Ligand code: FES
């Protein structure tokens with residue numbers, strides 16, 4: 001289902017014969033995973049490896065008065081019991097701020113709490129033992145005396161003068177505030193035919209990666225080197241941060257990332273317990289393994305999206321949107337996460353609200369406050385679901401107010417497909433988006449008119465179905481404007497090295513990582529296509545700071561767009577080098593030759609001249625037979641980062657079709673549609689499945705997922721039985737379609753697709769529920785849409 | 798702590814004699830004693846299905862069963878099912894359909910899917926979704942998995958018909 005403008009140069013490497021780009025090819029690493037023969041961090045065992053278990057605070061806020069570990073130290077198998085104070089001898093504390101987020105503040109955070117704990121689940125001591133069970137047994141014998149302090153839990157009162165300040169040195173509980181005012185907002189509202197306001201509430205939820213966070217840290221005292229095996233999305237970032245806080249040079253730290261059991265932004269951060277594990281290995285001079293159990297995952301993996309956002313929209317009778325205004329409040333726990341900080345999401349919400357629409361009148365305030373709850377930070381589609389739900393919720397409310405169809409109001413306001421390049425009301429620069437093409441495609445995929453007719457017919461039989469539409473913009477291919485400008489040592493460029501081995505196969509080392517998205521496959525597809533080599537002869541190495549070029553890794557939908565372009569450029573150089581050698585061997589010129597199907601051929605008639613295998617044999621084993629002065633370089637490296645646009649914005653639109661049982665409050669998802677534009681599609685199947693996975697994460701937030709805290713800051717549903725996640729029985733089939741507007745900033749033209757599904761799913765579902773409930777006059781602007789929320793809105797409870 | 802107990806069982810067709818603490822669960826036994834890493838642990842409380850294995854022909858959650866309960870039993874894990882070729886067609890369908898991303902849920906998913914296919918020759922999508930609804934996958938969105946199981950069922954029916 002691909003359509004839209006194709007603006008490529010017809011001679012581009014994308015159009016070479018036998019190109020794998022745009023084709024469905026199976027991922028090379030699947031058999032290993034399907035046979036249970038992958039290597040996840042939780043599988044790793046090393047000689048003399050010990051296991052660490054963290055004793056965690058039962059209180060949300062308390063002073064640590066005394067820790068008595070004497071009994072625990074005598075338990076069988078115990079290697080050491082280490083407190084925060086003791087660990088501080090090998091690792092320094094950190095502060096999660098970035099200079100471009102002006103005014104962002106946070107307090108120093110230690111690997112293990114020293115005098116005070118600030119959330120339920122913060123580690124107060126580490127027990128290292130010969131087995132995990134021995135460490136768990138011993139942890140029960142540690143006596144900790146706490147002095148409980150008042151906990152700040154409600155973000156809406158966190159800034160009140162009567163509320164205690166969590167970090168006295170910061171003066172108040174305000175971590176960050178951003179104000180934005182563009183156009184003439186007051187005038188626009190005053191001149192509007194209608195103004196609609198609503199407050200949107202988003203539950204705090206979390207990632208629930210199926211493999212919990214795990215790390216094995218191995219300090220080799222003889223080499224003075226630390227090897228960290230960790231399922232991370234950013235190995236070089238981990239290397240840099242671990243070195244910095246352990247007083248090592250980067251060259252003394254190696255990060256190895258094999259298979260990763262899910263990440264979604266959960267594993268792009270560095271957690272205090274991981275830092276503690278690195279430090280314990282150094283302190284105890286032996287490998288130490290930490291694997292979070294599920295309860296720990298719920299209490300310590302970053303949470304996401306705890307927002308309350310007041311929104312306002314102005315509209316004319318003819319449907320013209322005149323202005324948007326938002327006031328967003330979000331609670332981030334007691335610290336801003338390090339090194340990416342916990343203010344990026346609120347900042348993103350300000351950036352993205354109103355993004356698909358024409359109006360230039362936009363005012364926003366975002367405030368980020370501290371609380372005594374687990375830390376909150378960036379998770380898949382950072383800020384997108386909030387911005388999309390607020391924007392699309394307001395657009396639907398405006399449409400309802402003026403009696404216009406939700407599709408029609410969008411048609412009248414979405415930025416025209418020929419208006420680019422242009423800027424959004426918050427100053428974002430768009431290169432090329434395709435909102436109208438995407439909406440048109442969506443409407444035809446879902447057969448909108450037929451669904452509306454079905455809805456009307458069923459309503460007469462007291463069956464309440466709804467249609468929800470959500471347009472969105474998506475941030476992908478982030479440049480240094482994301483973190484680098486704020487001083488974070490998080491690389492935005494990626495590098496790929498490719499080399500022809502002695503049997504004519506290709507090895508590529510890339511700095512992007514694989515967590516199941518298909519990074520390995522897309523790299524092999526690009527390199528194979530560019531070189532004219534079959535994919536079974538391309539091997540990709542990733543996830544090892546000793547063996548890959550320096551780079552950012554895989555997050556914020558950057559793997560294909562940035563890492564893919566680096567692969568393309570490196571392969572082009574290698575191709576030229578191969579043809580130069582071939583020309584020397586064949587007494588021809590490089591311009592007369594080409595590589596197709598593992599052979600150097602005549603460009604003119606395609607006749608085979610020499611197999612790459614034979615060329616490699618000559619270069620590596622009989623270079624003496626080459627003409628004098630020829631030094632073949634069968635290896636090439638290229639790096640890439642976008643420079644012209646700080647982000648490659650993409651867009652898409654989703655629709656949900658569902659049924660609400662007005663007696664029980666249950667929502668049954670019937671069907672979901674997505675159309676998105678990620679530019680050049682490298683492997684349609686990988687893109688579609690990535691989008692479907694993203695949609696289901698968004699649907700989880702819309703209907704089920706919520707971290708429930710009580711007023712004392714206790715997380716009351718920290719297990720998979722009480723914290724509901726989408727399972728196959730509740731999920732609908734999801735149709736995915738594409739519009740293709742390649743970015744012209746790269747030769748490949750790829751933009752990201754990882755956030756699209758999550759970005760708009762909750763907004764589409766909420767709009768559909770409200771559409772279903774229209775006969776009852778109920779409007780809900782809160783997720784998750786639990787039966788309780790729905791029955792309350794219906795006045796049934 | 799109680800003393801170790803001697804057990805004797807068959808795992809993927811190989812006899813295993815050893816002694817274990819009574820509290821050791823089957824998942825940890827397979828992983829830590831036998832180094833069979835295919836049985837994954839996602840929740841340790843019976844909700845996610847990542848640890849699904851077959852004991853005497855029935856699928857169970859290895860995190861909810863004690864190793865001592867498997868005394869005298871025959872246990873089959875993803876490694877065994879892969880090596881015997883029993884699920885080669887199902888694995889091929891998963892590969893063709895990209896029915897896995899990170900792959901952490903996949904061993905449990907394949908065990909559960911094979912269980913369904915043994916019981917029901919022509920399950921519809923609803924039945925497949927129902928049968929797999931105890932197996933959590935965070936990556937895929939489930940649709941590709943349902944497709945892969947459905948196409949395997951069709952192919953098997955065609956072969957035996
Ligand atoms: S680990 Fe056994 S069901 Fe989750």
Ligand code: FES
Pocket residue numbers: 210261262516896897898899900901902903933934935936937
């Ligand atoms: S593929 Fe990652 S959990 Fe299923």
